[in-house]
Amino acid sequence: MSVRVVARIRPLLAKELDKDTIVRAESSQEGKPNNVVRIPNPKNEAEEFSFTFNGVYDMGTTQEELFTNEVAPHLKSLFQGLDVMVFAYGVTGTGKTHTMRGGLKLSERGIIPRLLSGIYRRGRKVTKDSGDETTVTVTLSYYEIYNDKVYDLFEAPEKRSLAGLPIREKDGKTFVVGLSEHACDDLKDFERLYIEANNNRSTAGTSLNAQSSRSHAILMVKVTQTNGDETLISTASAIDLAGSEDNRRTDNNKERLVESASINKSLFVLSSCIDAIGRGDKRIPFRESKMTRILSLGQNNGITIMILNLAPLRSYHLDTLSSLNVSSRAKRIEVREIENEVVFTQPPRKTAPLSGTSMTRQPLRPLANAHNTHANAAAQKGDKPAKSFSVYTDKSKTTGPPRAPVPRANTTSKRPSDSSQNARPTKMARPNPAGLRSGVEISSAKIEEMVERKVQEALAARQPAPASAGLSDEVQRRLEALEKKIESGEAEDARAEGLRFLLMAKQHKDRSEDSSALKMYELAVPFFPGQEKLHKKIEHLKAKIQAKKDEMASRSAGQPDAESRKGLATMPIGARALPSPPTSFEVPDEAPKQRKVKGGAESDDDFNGSAVLQADDYEDDDSFSYRATKAKKPKAKAAPKSALRIFSDEADANSFEPPTPRTRHLLDIVNSRNVAMIKGLSGVGAKRARDLVEFLELQNEDEGGNIRNLQQLIAVPGLGKRSVERAYEGITALLV
Ligand SMILES: Nc1ncnc2c1ncn2[C@@H]1O[C@H](COP(=O)(O)OP(=O)(O)OP(=O)(O)O)[C@@H](O)[C@H]1O
Numbered sequence: 001m002s003v004r005v006v007a008r009i010r011p012l013l014a015k016e017l018d019k020d021t022i023v024r025a026e027s028s029q030e031g032k033p034n035n036v037v038r039i040p041n042p043k044n045e046a047e048e049f050s051f052t053f054n055g056v057y058d059m060g061t062t063q064e065e066l067f068t069n070e071v072a073p074h075l076k077s078l079f080q081g082l083d084v085m086v087f088a089y090g091v092t093g094t095g096k097t098h099t100m101r102g103g104l105k106l107s108e109r110g111i112i113p114r115l116l117s118g119i120y121r122r123g124r125k126v127t128k129d130s131g132d133e134t135t136v137t138v139t140l141s142y143y144e145i146y147n148d149k150v151y152d153l154f155e156a157p158e159k160r161s162l163a164g165l166p167i168r169e170k171d172g173k174t175f176v177v178g179l180s181e182h183a184c185d186d187l188k189d190f191e192r193l194y195i196e197a198n199n200n201r202s203t204a205g206t207s208l209n210a211q212s213s214r215s216h217a218i219l220m221v222k223v224t225q226t227n228g229d230e231t232l233i234s235t236a237s238a239i240d241l242a243g244s245e246d247n248r249r250t251d252n253n254k255e256r257l258v259e260s261a262s263i264n265k266s267l268f269v270l271s272s273c274i275d276a277i278g279r280g281d282k283r284i285p286f287r288e289s290k291m292t293r294i295l296s297l298g299q300n301n302g303i304t305i306m307i308l309n310l311a312p313l314r315s316y317h318l319d320t321l322s323s324l325n326v327s328s329r330a331k332r333i334e335v336r337e338i339e340n341e342v343v344f345t346q347p348p349r350k351t352a353p354l355s356g357t358s359m360t361r362q363p364l365r366p367l368a369n370a371h372n373t374h375a376n377a378a379a380q381k382g383d384k385p386a387k388s389f390s391v392y393t394d395k396s397k398t399t400g401p402p403r404a405p406v407p408r409a410n411t412t413s414k415r416p417s418d419s420s421q422n423a424r425p426t427k428m429a430r431p432n433p434a435g436l437r438s439g440v441e442i443s444s445a446k447i448e449e450m451v452e453r454k455v456q457e458a459l460a461a462r463q464p465a466p467a468s469a470g471l472s473d474e475v476q477r478r479l480e481a482l483e484k485k486i487e488s489g490e491a492e493d494a495r496a497e498g499l500r501f502l503l504m505a506k507q508h509k510d511r512s513e514d515s516s517a518l519k520m521y522e523l524a525v526p527f528f529p530g531q532e533k534l535h536k537k538i539e540h541l542k543a544k545i546q547a548k549k550d551e552m553a554s555r556s557a558g559q560p561d562a563e564s565r566k567g568l569a570t571m572p573i574g575a576r577a578l579p580s581p582p583t584s585f586e587v588p589d590e591a592p593k594q595r596k597v598k599g600g601a602e603s604d605d606d607f608n609g610s611a612v613l614q615a616d617d618y619e620d621d622d623s624f625s626y627r628a629t630k631a632k633k634p635k636a637k638a639a640p641k642s643a644l645r646i647f648s649d650e651a652d653a654n655s656f657e658p659p660t661p662r663t664r665h666l667l668d669i670v671n672s673r674n675v676a677m678i679k680g681l682s683g684v685g686a687k688r689a690r691d692l693v694e695f696l697e698l699q700n701e702d703e704g705g706n707i708r709n710l711q712q713l714i715a716v717p718g719l720g721k722r723s724v725e726r727a728y729e730g731i732t733a734l735l736v
Contacts (some may be wrong), residue, residue, distance in 0.1 A: 004053040004299065006070055007037050007308040009325075010095035016313060023312040025058035026050075034058060037310065037324060042317050054331060055594070061311060063102050066307075067114040073301050073525070075118045078223060078234050079126055083302030085237040087295065089270075089327060090244030091319040098211055099196070100188060100240040108691060112219060112238045116190045119223060119236065126225065134227045138678030140184045140195045141222070143176055147216035147262045147291050153197040153217065154180045162526055167293060172301065174294050194219075216241045216266070216291045234302075241267070241291070265714055266291040271326040278329050291602055297333050306330055415736060460600065499717035503695070514545050550649040630730045666731045670713060671706040684729025685722055690719045 015718065025034040027547030031147045034056040041047040075082045075464075102110025116138075123136035140669045142153040162576035166177045182188050200327055202214040242263040266289035273292050276284045297304065309326040310320055475731055505520035518541045528534055659667065669677050673696050678689035695716055696705060707713050714724050 002246055003304045003306055003330050003333045004070075005308060006056045006057065007051075007053050007067060007305045007310055007327070008057040008061060008095065008099060009037070009059050009310045009312050010098070011059040012312065020314045021312045022314045022317060023310055025056040026126050028052060028478075039317075041322060042321070049321070051328045053308070053328065063099075063108055063110055063114070066099065068110055070305055070307070071111055071115055072118055074305075075115075075122050078236050079122055081223065081232050081234050083237070083304065084305075085239065086115075086305045086307065087237075087239035087241060087293075088309055089241050089308045090243055090323055090535065091311065091316055094243065094309035094311045094316070095242050096307075096309045099309060100238055113187075113190070114196070115236060115238060116184075116221065117187055119221060120186060130227065134225050137224045138184050138220045139181045141176075141179045141181050141194055141220040142194070142218070143179055143203055144215035144217045145266070145294070146202045148266065148290050150176050150290055151200075151215075152176075152178075152180050153200045154182060154193070155200070157200055169293075171173070174296055176191060176294075213242045214263070216263075218294060239295070244323070261293070264291060274326055274330050277333050280299070293647065304333075320337060336518070340502070373547070374471070424440060426601045448546075481508065503517075503717060508539075514541055514548070517541060518545065613695060659709060662728065662731050665710070666728055667707055669731075671696070681727040683726030688723070691717060 007025075009025055012018065012021065023037060023039050026034050026036045026038055027034045035052055037047050037052065037053065038058055038304055041049055055069065071084075071086060074082075079447055080086050086100075088099050090096050098110060100110050100112050102108045102113065105373055119138060123138065126136055143165070144151050144153055146164075149162075151160050151164055152169060162639045165179060168175050168177055179510060182193055201217055203479070216238045219238045221238070223234050223236065225232045238386050244264055244267045269289040271290045272288075273286055277297065278377065296599075306327060310316075310322060310323070319522050410466065502524045505517045505524065509517040517539060521538050523540070525531075526536060562731055664680070669681060670692065672678070673693045675689045677684070678684055678692055679690075684692075695718075696707070707716070710724060710728070713719060713720050
């Protein structure tokens, strides 16, 4: 079964004109529902392009129609153990959030609230049909991917860890580690939780959409059906992707631009994945963005529905064509429709009370945990896994006479316009003690044996940690260490990102672009929480900008004569005159005034944000610069041995005399911006190499953008003296 792709054209909004409509829906067969989108060729309007999808919904489509046709038919499959994923894709302002979330009025509710409503309704039916033997519980997890970091939307933004939550793959599924899960018993619970969580989502106004989503939002609805000691878990995911945007049209400020770059990158990776799958490439670049790792198109099992949201307007012409192109390729992606298996487990713990305090984090589970495992092996062999949710599914050990085949209801589930699809899984069979009597004849000894076996299995499943029992302490320890490493790796990323903002702030300030510098400092704040000096720096800059504004205002109010205007123009702005800006890489000639060297300043950690901040003297307007925090020591005092050793061929590391061959060789490699070459330097891994290249790319090209000496190299975020020493020694070894 392939990904089902349907397009939805949004209606015109106030101020949008009918004459600007260029996109229309059509049917390829008379009398059949629409399945074609038509749009003119931008180069020759007399010509039209057409794109065929599994369904096309025109401007007049209601929320109910879309849900009833595209999502409701899969509720049954969800309860049969299939995962269902619906995601909205499209340019900013085309109606993705409207489609997924919708409005508050009943008729305007989007797919998500309707999905929950459908799940509760079906859950009640399942319970009733089983004579109250099957209980159905629903839990929610909700997270966003913002600037390629995963944040739990049930967590207030101020409580988030800056590095976000790590993600991991297991049994063909992608998990967010440490995501909270919330019991959600009915629609009232859902509304409360959903509204609360949406307030935590990153949204902002752009000129294309007053409430634009700046993140990809993923809601996961876990449906757990329990009957005795058997559990069947399946998940419905509803994903509202952030929209791609052309920043020439958005008037985005710097903050929006940073978000936008991240959104566009992840969407680009998504389209690259779709292309790669279409080409049959061996390597699909899923791992290049968190969003694509989570979507895992073509890798995941279950049912996938992609809704392409379109704006009908000419102003979106090229964007619309581009998203039509991507989505029409997506419909060729094959997804395996494989149900999750029933697992024998302990009875589910009572769900926590539905209050804000019930928010619990899932503990990290050992890899061998058996919950919700996929029948991957079966999938690979092309076999369908056992479909029934029944006590009597234990086929492998049957030694007696073959059991009479259990009659299956012929419930082939068809999608509205996919009548030719394979037969769908049968209705879930429920434990039926009567069925035992009416089935094949089984001796009482056999029954005893079966009961005994079931009891053993149930007991085994009730061991406190059956999965970890199989894991040695050593494996468990290594697993935890790995987990920590992943998390600290992400923390490292966040720190590097914060440092980049600081660096950009410094560069703007050097160019006297105070407002931009202020924006960058503000962007750095979340990465260095509690750094009072950074806040003071921001206050200082704000005061300076305000003083500048006041100056301008009083100047224009007073209309001074030419002479006094001249005087004003040469007067320093604010309390102090700005020092002349150094070039962005310049290391100050003088040791910074009043700067104290703290113990351990030799460490690479000198270059973390807090060290920079500690070294900052915000009285000095230019002191909050991104420079090596280690003060120059008076010549008389000998530097530590190692530092002297590596720079021994430098007459003076801070002077700009011609570098020695070794230094030149090292700098040539660095300035090549070639990740492969930089990676080859001793002690520089792939990540550092990439960060270094990214850093160099940020440099002002007018200034050459190159690193000119070792001191500048040391000052690069993420490097530091030790790393440079190692790289230098490596070069020495090469040249000798
Ligand atoms: N089918 C529709 N019926 C009525 N209004 C709609 C419809 N689709 C979208 N809109 C309106 O269009 C505007 C933009 O929609 P929405 O915010 O859902 O876009 P989006 O694709 O999610 O944008 P972004 O990617 O920027 O978040 C909103 O005011 C929304 O109410």
